[in-house]
Amino acid sequence: MIASAILKLRHYCAYQERCHSEVKSKCFELGLRGEEVDEAIAALISDNFLNEERFAKAFAGGKFRLKQWGRKKIQMELKQRQVSAYCIKKGMEEIDAEDYDKTLYTLAEKKYASLKGEQYLKRKYKTMQYLLQKGYEPEFIQDAVEQIAKGGD
Numbered sequence: 001m002i003a004s005a006i007l008k009l010r011h012y013c014a015y016q017e018r019c020h021s022e023v024k025s026k027c028f029e030l031g032l033r034g035e036e037v038d039e040a041i042a043a044l045i046s047d048n049f050l051n052e053e054r055f056a057k058a059f060a061g062g063k064f065r066l067k068q069w070g071r072k073k074i075q076m077e078l079k080q081r082q083v084s085a086y087c088i089k090k091g092m093e094e095i096d097a098e099d100y101d102k103t104l105y106t107l108a109e110k111k112y113a114s115l116k117g118e119q120y121l122k123r124k125y126k127t128m129q130y131l132l133q134k135g136y137e138p139e140f141i142q143d144a145v146e147q148i149a150k151g152g153d
Helices: 002-015 020-029 035-046 052-067 071-080 085-092 097-114 120-133 138-152
Strands: none
C-alpha cells in the first residue's frame, strides 16, 4: 500500500514543485493515514522529491514573473500553504528589486492609461486599488502612481 502510494507521490512531486501541505493532502487522497503520511513525506524529502525551500523559490519567482504578483500577495499565499518563515524569506530573495520596481511601474502605467475617461482622483484611486489587489506595498504604489499622474495628463 505505502510503496505504491510513494510511487504516485513521486510522480506528483516530479511534475511540479510542491509544498508539504499539498503533499499531505495528496497522501490523504491516496488513503494514507497517520504515521504512513509522515513516512511517505520523509521518504520524498530524503529522495529530494520534496523540498520546501525549492518550492518557495519556484513559487515566488513564478508568480512574480508570470502573474506579476507583488511581494505581499506571494507571502500571503505561501503562508496559506503553511510554508515556513525561513523558506518564505528564501523565496522572496528570488525577486529582483529592480525588476520588481519596473513591473510595478509598468502595471501602474497600463492601469492608469486604461482609465483615461475617469476623473483624476478616481483614476489614481482605481490604479492604487488594482495594485494593492495585486499584492504590492502601499508605499511603493503611492510613489509610482504619483509619478505617473504628474507626467500622465
